[in-house]
Amino acid sequence: MMIRTIQTGWTLVSSGVPDRSSHRWKKAYTGLFQCRSKRIKVPVKCFYVKVNGHSVLIDAGWSREVVEHGLRHLGFGLWFASEPVMAAGDEAMAQLRGERLDAVLMTHLDCDHASGLHDISGVPIYTSREEVAFSRKRKLRYGKLAKGYDYRYLDIVADSEAPFGQSCDVFGDGSITAYLTPTHSAGSVIYCVADSDGFALVLGDNGYMQASWQQGILPGPLYNADNMLRCLGWINEQSQHPDCLGILCAHDPRNLNITE
Numbered sequence: 001m002m003i004r005t006i007q008t009g010w011t012l013v014s015s016g017v018p019d020r021s022s023h024r025w026k027k028a029y030t031g032l033f034q035c036r037s038k039r040i041k042v043p044v045k046c047f048y049v050k051v052n053g054h055s056v057l058i059d060a061g062w063s064r065e066v067v068e069h070g071l072r073h074l075g076f077g078l079w080f081a082s083e084p085v086m087a088a089g090d091e092a093m094a095q096l097r098g099e100r101l102d103a104v105l106m107t108h109l110d111c112d113h114a115s116g117l118h119d120i121s122g123v124p125i126y127t128s129r130e131e132v133a134f135s136r137k138r139k140l141r142y143g144k145l146a147k148g149y150d151y152r153y154l155d156i157v158a159d160s161e162a163p164f165g166q167s168c169d170v171f172g173d174g175s176i177t178a179y180l181t182p183t184h185s186a187g188s189v190i191y192c193v194a195d196s197d198g199f200a201l202v203l204g205d206n207g208y209m210q211a212s213w214q215q216g217i218l219p220g221p222l223y224n225a226d227n228m229l230r231c232l233g234w235i236n237e238q239s240q241h242p243d244c245l246g247i248l249c250a251h252d253p254r255n256l257n258i259t260e
């Protein structure tokens with residue numbers, strides 16, 4: 001397998017986003033009533049994966065629209081909570097020029113993951129049915145960026161090995177499995193990429209950095225705190241498995257690439 005990290009710029013957020021214990025107010029991650037100069041800059045990443053003949057992008061990062069029209073593209077609410085920083089050519093499709101792309105697999109539909117879908121056409125976009133339903137209910141959180149795509153739903157079935165008992169074998173060959181994780185949002189998934197060399201997990205926002213799962217640090221934006229803690233524990237267990245090649249998350253300051 002090959003997993004290449006593609007950084008599509010940065011986002012300026014409250015320090016309550018990666019670690020909710022950094023503020024007393026539980027909604028501090030929104031950045032409301034905080035000095036903007038104290039914001040922290042976190043990378044916005046997506047992942048290009050080649051495994052068993054499939055070439056896919058997991059999440060889409062920021063769109064090229066963000067470079068010049070960030071406020072208009074995101075709308076004020078999303079722009080305020082997670083102001084993008086991006087240079088021309090940072091978008092995933094520019095960095096993937098000349099590469100094959102069979103599908104986009106979404107971990108969830110928050111703006112910093114779905115914005116880049118704007119730049120992509122002609123390939124199926126997979127997400128969970130639960131995430132699409134949730135994004136339609138939470139208009140403030142998702143804005144307009146998750147709308148207007150003809151999503152293919154992951155065919156999620158019962159799976160006793162999955163952390164929350166439900167998973168989808170995306171291509172039917174065991175190479176990429178989506179685990180439903182109602183943690184960061186109702187329909188978030190973790191993708192497990194596997195071949196004979198081992199496996200790697202792509203977490204989306206189930207954790208913002210290695211310390212998230214190693215120390216059980218709860219991030220700010222949460223759909224279900226108990227589920228997130230349980231999920232971080234599961235990720236930590238997986239990270240210690242001898243076949244684990246790496247754990248990748250969308251806002252990790254480390255840059256991890258996997259080539260086996």
Ligand SMILES: [Zn+2]
Binds near residue numbers: 113205250
């Ligand atoms: Zn994110």
